[in-house]
Each structure stands twice: as C-alpha cells, then as structure tokens.
Amino acid sequence: MKVIATYNIKGGVGKTSTTVNLAYLAAKNGYQTLVWDLDPQGASSYYFRVKPKVKGGSKALIAGKRELDGLIKGTDFDYLDLLPADFSFRNLDLVLDARKKPTQRLQKLLKPLADEYDYVFLDCPPNISLLSEAVFEAADILLSPIIPTTLSLRTLEQLKRFIKENKLKNLELISFFSMADQRKKMHKEIIASLGKQHADLLDIVIPYASDIEKMGIKRMPLGAYTQKGRSVEAYQALWQAILQRI
C-alpha cells in the first residue's frame, strides 16, 4: 500500500481535483484505491456524491473506536472507495493534540487497510498544522500542486525546508504545475524558467481548463464524463509520472 497525500500550504491550488482524478485513474488501472477526505469542507466527498458524515466525528475516528474499514463507502466506480469527511474535522488538530504521539496517529489508523488497498490518497486541507504533520508521517509521497506564481514557489521552498528539518526521510516530495493559464505571461515564464531546475518538480503541467472546472457541476471525476482532450491527457501523464517515481 502506497499513501499519496496531496498537500499544499495554500488553498485553492487544485489539491482536491488532483486527488479525485488521480484516484480515478489508479482504480481504472485495476488498483484497489481509497480516497480519504481529511478536509472538513468535504470537497472530494462532494465530487463522489458521498455524504460528508462520519459516525462519532473526528473524536471517534482519531480514537480508533471504529475500524476505518467500517466507515468506508464504495464510490460509483470499480475499485474506488472513499472515506468521507465530516464537519467536525475542523477540530482535528485539537483532537490529535489530546493524544500521545499525535503525529503517528494517521499512520496507525491506516495500517489495518494495508492488505485491502494498493493506493490511498489523502486529500488534505490547506495550511500547516498538527494534522499535516501526521499526514507527513503517514504518507509515502507528498504530492504538491503549485500554481506558477512566485509566491507559490516560495511556499514550495518552505515545504522542502520543513521536510528536511523534521527529518522526514521516507517522504518523497513530488510537485507539478497546476491551473497553469497559457494566456498569462507570468505563468508561461515561470514554467519555462523553473521546469528544469528542480528534481522534485515534474515536467508536467495541468492546464487551467473549463472541463476540469466542470467537475463541480458533474460531481464526478473528469475521466467519468470526458475521455479526450488536453486535461485528460495531462492527468494521465501526471499519474504515469508518479507511477514511474514509485
């Protein structure tokens, strides 16, 4: 089982879209796949039409009162399951803080699922917190979408420093450009100049596109309503590149 966390300190950079679309592609390849929606906003739960509700909320979840397996919902797609969000996840930090070894908590909860799933995607809320530290411990890959702006690049540097300082040796950082707008001069320039400098920056760009935006109306992964086009190809290339790294 490989755990892939989509994470960025910044909000609205395409984390959830990435999670939903990559998980869909993994399942399509026949891998048993789970999406864990850790964001109280419940965006990925929404895309899969699963009610953002967890029995007992964050407290029961973190306490491990129920096995995670009992909270999982099958999506409309073969091999693809979802562990939904709950509004109480807004207190996840407090709940975690009340425990011993809070940062090891997610890893521990995921362990019993190791035989059942090939890939687990963690859809994380933005910002850096105790939860994100727990995510870093649990994940094998930290997948970070970045919008091609100078500010975004700075946050990526911050993240790298954090990983280094906290000696998260088993965590591999992979980033890629997300929501890149070909009409914006700055986007083009940054992609052109930075693409080759960073080993952890994939040579793949997810374009800013209306078919991706439509996921919100369709309430399903991109691949479930379009089979062709630049966006579909970009996500496929991204998934292949990640598989290569693993």
Add this chain to the structure above:
Amino acid sequence: MTKIALSFELPANLNAEKFIAKLAKKTPCELVQQHYAQKSFYDSFDWRLYDANLTCEFNQSKDATLLVLKRTSTADIIASTVIDKAPIFAKDLPISPLSDKLLNLLEMRALLPLTTLELQIYKLNIFNEDQKTIARLLIEDYTNFGCRLAIQPIKGYDKAATNLHQLLVKHLSLIVIRKPILLAVLKSQGRKPKDYSSKLNLQLKPTMPANKGIRIIYKTLLNTIKINEQGTIDAIDSEFLHDFRVSIRRTRSGLSQFKAIFSNNINTHYSQYFAWLGSITSLSRDLDVYLLNIDDYKASLPKSMREDLNPLIIFLQTKKIIAQKKLAKKLTSKKYLQTLGQWEDYLKQPPTENTSLTLKQLADTRIWTVYQRILKEGSVITQQTPAQALHDLRKTCKKLRYLMEFFQSLYPTSKIKILIKSLKNLQAVLGDFQDYEVQENALRKFSEEMMHLQSVSTPTFLAMGVLVQKLDEKRCQARHHFAKCFIEFKTPSNQAIFKSLFAMQTRETK
C-alpha cells in the same frame, strides 16, 4: 449487518422488462446495461467444486468475458477475474484470489464444461437523492430457465441493500433462490451432480450369496474403468488414467482374493488380461507422477538450481506424448475391447457357482487372513531387513485396503473408518519408502538417456544428482519412520477392533 439473501427468482408471471418498470415506480434506478450473453458452467470430472459448495461460471458477452466463482447455495460471488478463455487447468490462470481458490480445490484436475446457457443480462443502478449509486442489480433472463436477479451491495451502503431486499420480497413478490440454476439445468439433461466419484461407495448386504456380492463389486469397478476410458485416451488430465488403473488393480486384487468363488479358468483368464492392462498403462502413469512431482522436486533444490530442472520437464513431456500415443492405440485395440466386453457379459450372466458362502462370511475370512499376514510380515522387519520385505508388506497392505473398501458397508461405519485410517498411515510410509526408491532409480535412468541429448547441459545433471540425493534422504527417513507407524497400526485397541469385526464370525462358521 445481518446477512441478507442476495439472489432471487422472478415469479412466472413477471418478466425482466415488466419487473424493471415496476421497480422504477418504487425506487430511483437506472438501466445502465442490457446485452445478450452466454454462461457456461465448469467443474472437474469428479465434481470438486460442487463438493465445496462452489459453482464456476464463464460469462461471455460482446464486451467482456469473465470467470466467476460463486457459492452454490447462495449464489454469492466469491471471486472473479477478467479472462478471454476458460482455462483447462487452474495453474494456467493468472495469479489472483480466484486462481488460488481453484488451484487448491482442483489441483491437477481439468475444468470441464458442463453446459452453456443463453441469457439476456440487465444491469441496474439504484441511486439516492444525490444521484449516488447505493446498490446494483444484476438480472439474468435465461432462455429456458426463468429469470434470476442478484443484489450487488456497495461497500458502506448496507442499509440500501437491506431496503432493496425488503422491497423485492415484500412489494415485488420475488422469491429468494433456494436451488442453484445449475441443478435445474442438469436435471433437464437427465444428469445429477456427483454422478462420478473416484471413491468406492458400495452398498452391500451381509446375507447375500458371496458370488452375487462379488459380481456387484466387479461390475462397479468395470463401470469405473469404462467411465474413465475416453478421458484416459484423450489424456484430459492425469486422473482419468489414475482412476482407470486403480479400478484395474482393485479388480486384479479381487480375482486373487476371491479365487474360491469363480472357476479357475475364469480367474486365470481375466487375471492375465487385467495384468496386461496394468502393464500397458504403467509407463504413462509413471511419467504423470514425475510430472506432477516436478514442483516438489524443484522446491527441494536450492533456489539457484531450480530452473536447471527444466530440460528434465521437457524430456518427460516428450516421453509422455509418445507413451500416451501408444496407450491410446492399445485402448482402442481389439484385444482390449473384446476381452473387456467378454468380462462384462460374463458378469451379467446369472451366477451358476455352487456356493453356500454369504458375502459377510467371505469378507470376514479374507480380511482376517490378510490382516494376520500383515502382522506376521511386519513383525519380522528390522532396520537390517532388505528393502524387498517392506515392498512385499506394502502389497499386502494394499490388498487389505481394497478388501476393507469393498466391504465397508457390511461393518459399523465408525469402526471400519478407524481401521482404514490407521492402515492408510502405514501405507503412506511404505508407499513413500518405495516411491522414493523408484524415483531415484528412474532419475538415474533418465539421466543416462538424456546424456545423448545435445540440448541438455551439465547444470541439469548436477540438479538431478542433488535431487537423487534428496530423495535418498527422504527414503531413509521413511524407513526410519516405519517402526513407529507399524506399532501405531497394531495397537491393542486396533487389534481388538479387527478381532471383534472379523475374527469371531470366522470361527463360528468353521
């Protein structure tokens, strides 16, 4: 969640389309697929899947072919895999939970088609107010066997499945399936499951005249020979020949054990015939055994040497093809067919022998005599006794085993089972001892033959050498083991059972 039934039958007055229309009025649903398909059922010749409450289906439609394993009684799906052709052997399947399960049960037996049905398939999604699918329905509308329906629950939506179950049973008057479709289909063909088993299951009466009883035994054995004949000729899998040979050996054993009943002429004539049948089938069987053992052989070698045995496999397979051709020719020959036909006719004729012996008396005497012989032969064996003595004892044990299996139904089941089991253990160690020796010698012989082949190189001979050594170690272990097994066989409690079942009566009749 309490387990709910997932498979249903539509009542006769309801067809698939009408049902879907009715369902749509009760719950939000959508027909997502409808297509023609063919469903073929598979099992081994000896019904290993059916015995394990499993049904193997191969489903073919325009856009997908799927091998599915279901629990027969409930029709629940246990495992499935996408594959373009039904496999002949489980080991030919790509590794998956399905192949594990099949391999475990079928071992070396081939999967054979039982029957093929035509049907129309409908797939429906049941959804909630968010248009989220919360359960699926699969409808199978068979051309001649009615219409069946299965709920396919979705993880985490147990309640939806339960509600759907209620809806189907209470409001749409569906019937929970009690009988698997396979049974209905077989019945329509005049067949029954488990119409073949390699085990003897004779129901005999103690008081029947012995000459009548042994005719029943011979007829049953003859029947098994005939049932396995075609599969042996076609070499569908190794077990046709195996069962064929076991019946021959049992018949031969009968002819020598029941000498007193038929005339000398008959006994000699057919003993010779069945001895001949045994001999013409033995090479093919030996090669089967080596080929079946190959995985074990490999496993006994160091990892680095295992693949070096591959040329041996090819050598054996080539030999087997030649032996099989010869065998097939012999089994279609006049000599084989004519004499077997005569034997059949002879058994059909009403008994003319003059005997007052009942079957039970015959059974008691024979079993008791052979048992005494085992005790005698076994007790003189020490570590120093030549191997031949153990081989002879093995043969005697086999005779006793056949006798007890023939006459099982004449004795209390629980007691005879205990005796057969303890005999089995003794036979196992004697069998090992001899088999390892035979295999060692065969490997030596094969390596000599393989010397002349250009394609075989030193590492192969080296691997075969190591294998001979491993077999020799195992042979020595078996020999060591013998003393303990023999003591276990002749425990006072076993002796007492033997005596109580077979000895008293013998004395009375004398």
